[in-house]
Amino acid sequence: MTADLKHTATCADDEGQSLRGFLANLTEDQLLRYTIKRQDFLLSAITEELEKQERFPVVQLTDPDTGAKTVANIFADRDILKACIHNIVEVEQKAEEFGSLEMAADPPCQQNILREAQVDLSALPIFKHFADDAGAYITAGIVIAKDPQSGRCNFSFHRMQIKGKNKIGISLHSRGDLWRYMAASEARGKDLEIAVVIGAHPAYYIVGASKVPLHQDDYSWAGAYMDAVPKTVKSICAGIPVPAFAEYVLEGRILADTHEDEGPFGEYTGYSTSRSTRNVFMVDAITHRNEPIWQDLVPGFAWEHLLLSQFTKEIILLNKLQREIPEVKALSMPKNGCHFHAYLSMSPRAEGQARQAMLLLFGLDPYLKLIVTVDEDVDVFNEEEVWWAAATRMQADRDVFIVPRVLCNRLDPSSEEGMSAKMGIDATKPAGWEAQRVRLPEDVRKQALELIKSS
Numbered sequence: 076m077t078a079d080l081k082h083t084a085t086c087a088d089d090e091g092q093s094l095r096g097f098l099a100n101l102t103e104d105q106l107l108r109y110t111i112k113r114q115d116f117l118l119s120a121i122t123e124e125l126e127k128q129e130r131f132p133v134v135q136l137t138d139p140d141t142g143a144k145t146v147a148n149i150f151a152d153r154d155i156l157k158a159c160i161h162n163i164v165e166v167e168q169k170a171e172e173f174g175s176l177e178m179a180a181d182p183p184c185q186q187n188i189l190r191e192a193q194v195d196l197s198a199l200p201i202f203k204h205f206a207d208d209a210g211a212y213i214t215a216g217i218v219i220a221k222d223p224q225s226g227r228c229n230f231s232f233h234r235m236q237i238k239g240k241n242k243i244g245i246s247l248h249s250r251g252d253l254w255r256y257m258a259a260s261e262a263r264g265k266d267l268e269i270a271v272v273i274g275a276h277p278a279y280y281i282v283g284a285s286k287v288p289l290h291q292d293d294y295s296w297a298g299a300y301m302d303a304v305p306k307t308v309k310s311i312c313a314g315i316p317v318p319a320f321a322e323y324v325l326e327g328r329i330l331a332d333t334h335e336d337e338g339p340f341g342e343y344t345g346y347s348t349s350r351s352t353r354n355v356f357m358v359d360a361i362t363h364r365n366e367p368i369w370q371d372l373v374p375g376f377a378w379e380h381l382l383l384s385q386f387t388k389e390i391i392l393l394n395k396l397q398r399e400i401p402e403v404k405a406l407s408m409p410k411n412g413c414h415f416h417a418y419l420s421m422s423p424r425a426e427g428q429a430r431q432a433m434l435l436l437f438g439l440d441p442y443l444k445l446i447v448t449v450d451e452d453v454d455v456f457n458e459e460e461v462w463w464a465a466a467t468r469m470q471a472d473r474d475v476f477i478v479p480r481v482l483c484n485r486l487d488p489s490s491e492e493g494m495s496a497k498m499g500i501d502a503t504k505p506a507g508w509e510a511q512r513v514r515l516p517e518d519v520r521k522q523a524l525e526l527i528k529s530s
């Protein structure tokens with residue numbers, strides 16, 4: 076699948092930084108098109124069924140009457156994610172080369188401008204995703220805000236419930252940078268100005284899901300991922316830089332000291348939840364391209380919802396671990412662990428080093444509850460192998476440790492007071508290990524492959 080995706084080479088071109096430029100480079104197999112009216116639940120049901128068939132294409136719905144397009148499931152395939160960005164492994168260093176932005180003349184994202192009384196969120200193609208959702212939600216909005224202290228831009232994802240013509244309920248529950256900016260604005264008695272981008276090149280979304288170090292501007296990571304200087308324009312209300320080729324931009328303010336119920340909403344844990352910071356976002360302006368494409372991200376326990384952040388976490392956390400412990404080889408976060416489980420492989424140079432690596436990883440990612448560490452000969456992306464190693468190399472009384480009551484993700488319904496227990500399983504070979512894994516001679520394996528291919 077990866078081989079046919081060409082758009083990484085074209086980010087320097089105009090449409091190379093856009094959603095439609097990305098879509099234009101997908102093959103027939105990678106883009107599944109249906110001509111059907113948008114309706115509640117449909118995209119969630121289509122992608123759930125595709126996932127059962129182990130198919131992960133981008134899905135596009137085209138309205139038979141208006142021709143308006145909606146796309147989703149862009150982040151459900153690891154190969155597409157890998158192919159659409161550059162400099163994945165060394166993104167933090169590479170970002171240093173992308174300290175500036177290009178200001179685009181005639182930016183497409185401002186071809187249409189709706190201000191104040193013209194703003195009507197009910198006119199946008201927003202729908203419900205799950206039966207118990209409190210309402211229609213924007214799920215693929217990248218919130219761009221400026222750090223009130225440094226002026227650097229931050230991108231993040233936040234579920235957004237439509238509550239009226241110009242009112243949105245927004246949750247900052249992951250308590251990341253936007254939550255910090257909000258707290259700083261409230262301390263000064265001010266609303267926080269934001270711009271929400273819907274429909275953009277995948278690189279912008281991948282940055283939105285990444286924990287960018289505080290000293291770096293998130294645009295510098297977008298530049299590194301696209302290997303091109305981001306083309307932007309200032310948002311019309313607050314002058315926040317926004318990608319010039321975005322499909323839609325919603326501009327407005329998160330109100331200081333204002334809270335209203337938000338949710339329930341189908342979260343990545345697979346549960347419907349009302350746990351929310353219950354913030355309120357007032358929309359002052361909407362700008363969009365001609366014939367804008369609406370982008371959705373299928374929420375709930377869907378591959379797209381989970382893989383987008385797991386993919387970047389795997390790479391960034393592995394990088395950090397290897398800087399301290401070079402014996403660490405690979406890291407994977409299985410889908411069924413919904414951000415709470417990780418599999419690590421390493422070639423420990425001493426007894427106890429697997430535990431050291433697991434303690435470091437627990438420290439780096441507070442969402443994790445379970446880590447299984449295996450030897451280098453085990454493929455961490457193959458769960459069957461991971462649990463085979465646990466079955467045959469681990470003894471629970473010797474190789475398991477539990478650290479009680481550590482900070483965790485509150486969306487875990489089994490957590491208590493924002494804390495959970497952390498369990499590490501050392502499934503690496505113990506000292507004095509003698510058992511030999513069954514093997515086949517490589518030439519006979521190749522011969523068998525040829526035989527099967529020709530039959």
Ligand SMILES: Cc1cc2nc3c(=O)[nH]c(=O)nc-3n(C[C@H](O)[C@H](O)[C@H](O)COP(=O)(O)O)c2cc1C
Binds near residue numbers: 230232251252287380
């Ligand atoms: C698909 C997706 C949806 C998310 N939804 C929310 C959300 O509703 N509320 C929230 O606070 N964080 C949410 N997050 C997490 C943050 O956006 C994410 O942690 C982001 O990287 C923030 O990091 P920052 O602290 O660098 O801004 C979501 C992440 C993804 C990938």
